[in-house]
Amino acid sequence: MGCCMSESIQLSIAAQVATITLNRPDRLNSFNSAMHQALKDALDVVESPESAVRALLITGAGRGFCAGQDLADRNVSADVEVPDLGASVDTWYNPLVRRLQNLPMPVVCAVNGVAAGAGANIALACDLVLAARSASFVQVFCKLGLVPDSGGTWFLQRAVGTQRAMGLSLLGDKVSAEQAERWGMIWQVIDDDKLLEEANALVAHLAIQPTAGLALIKRAIHAAADNTLDEQLTLERDLQRQAGQAEDYREGVAAFMEKRKPVYKGY
Template identity: 65%
Template sequence: MDYETIDYAVAGGVARITLNRPERLNSFNTRMHEELRDALAAVRADDSVRVLLITGAGRGFCAGQDLSDRAVAPGSEAPDLGASIERNYNPLIRGLRDLELPVVCAVNGVAAGAGANLALACDLVLAARSASFIQAFCRIGLIPDSGGTWFLPRRVGAARAAGLALLGDKLSAEQAESWGLIWRCVDDAALESETEALCGHLAQQPTRGLALVKRALQASWSNDLDAQLDLERDLQREAGGTADYREGVAAFLEKRPPRFAGR
């Protein structure tokens, strides 16, 4: 596919998706959803990819849904937003959460609506100090979608989640870090270098083991302790059979840096 709304590249074990509609603050339209589906399929099919990075072009990360893509003429029937979510947003969020490798997000500007929740669906979020997060749905009579009602209370607690969702206030990157919504806030000038360093580090790590960590953490929200202990046992058994585990032990005993292959 020739991409019009995103850029996709792979180098050094890192796949990079850049949302690329800067004139619209990288807001979602139908074409972008199609291209993101294709890019995620390419990530899953490429054994060389050890990390996925998502970021935005220009001065914004993603302003959410492009409302001009849903313009309704006077007297026309309202669009079925549930169908749009089922066709586009839910598969995108599920696809990111199910990827068996780390997903890093570099938020370079405003992340609003579904754009904010796209970032929260990633495993590690770095944000420029000038960036902000806005649950803008309430401003047009909608509810947070793209996982927003799931991510928010788990990251920041019920009271703060309600405030963000009901008021639609802008949350600075610094406050987002302080509240535990994201991993780190960094100076704008350092965002690219910090992101490259993080992705470079993850690309050298035992990818299969990290995928199992992701699976365990995600399951913990619905498991009781006994179920989680059983899952840890099962996943540890799987991890113990990997080539990376053998390499990690050998490197420790030989007092040398490990050379993980991601398998």
Template identity: 60%
Template sequence: MQYEAIRVEIDAAAHLATITLNRPEKLNSFTRAMHTQLHAALDEALAAGVRALVLTGAGRGFCAGQDLADLNLEPGASTDLGAVIEEQFNPLVRRLQALPLPVIAAVNGIAAGAGANLALACDIAIAARSASFAQSFVKIGLVPDSGGTAFLPQRVGMARALGLAITGDKINAEQAERWGLIWQVVDDAELLAQATELATKLAQQPTRAIAAIKRAMRASTTHTLDQQLDLERDLQRELGNSYDYAEGVQAFIQKRAPRFEGR
């Protein structure tokens, strides 16, 4: 399917989808229409049975967050930003976090505001060496949204999270990697190839287990130890009855490579 602001490529043989934010002239900043198209693209990818997803941006930026031109900024009649968050960004972040497959952000340039937190909402973020990240909300009198106030302290600690949020300063990809904000930095020319290689590898893994790992890791931020132990028990019981567990055990016994199917 064709979308104006989103490009979708599905490799059926590799069970892989690559979704590209495609408003390069606007640094892939979001409009209402772009949100709708991205959800449709995710629907398309899931319907195709993909088992891994790469999210990237066209041109010189990954995503600059919200396109302010899509908002009404007239005093007394300005757009309700809470409604924009509730109706557009929050559902997207929740969906990316809950997708039953690995999601890799390939950050190809500036990731600013909600665009930075969109990358952090993915399971693994790989950045080009020339990429940068900025929590630019404070520069227009706002608070980090799209999960920023959760993702930042979890990944870099409170001191650095507050520093990034309060100053709005931009950090480069190598600093983001050193701080643990992202998984890996690669040379610009290798970004999409490296992200695709990792996604292709993960698509061959037991993706049902990967979905359970995502769920358990994210639950740990609000669970007590007892709650987390119970969740691990329940997930292990469920996965212990799966095809992939049986296949993995048989492959180990037979000293061969497993053939996982994500079920």
């Protein structure tokens, strides 16, 4: 199955893998309201049972992944009412980040160029981030007198620590893909000409794994950031009970005992 949701968001589905491509390359794939709506619609398709998607890849068209908000989509002239940026965050960015975190499947992001502002933080909201060697991440908010949004203050502090998160947010310096890998911001740096090949191989692998169990792993790891040890142990117990009742667990054990490759169904 392949389709194009709109000019700004492309969606294709094949072999239980969905690929969403941000497609405003002339604007470095920055977001306007129409692109936000198109992405929401694409994610609706990805989550629908009829699509049978078990892994998602997100990337960008052209020379950049995403430059965040398209500033041309907002009128900040002195003679008009000041825009409510909180409303924009509440309407579009926060629901998107929450959705990526809670999707019941692995989400891989292939950062093919600059990821700036909300674009950087949307990438960090994905489960595994691969970045082209020429890619970079930058928290540009401070250069506009704004606050990192789309989970930026949350993701960065947990990934790189308070001092580095503070420095990146207050100074707005670019972080190269290789530095991001060393700091633990992303999973892996890939040579530019191999990025999509490696990303496609990764999501293809994830799509044939016990993806219901992988979704529970996501829940556990996200919860660990705020749970006490006792709370996390209780959560692990509850999720393990749920996982152990799944058909994929029985298939995994049977395949191990029979010395064959498992065939997982994702439930």
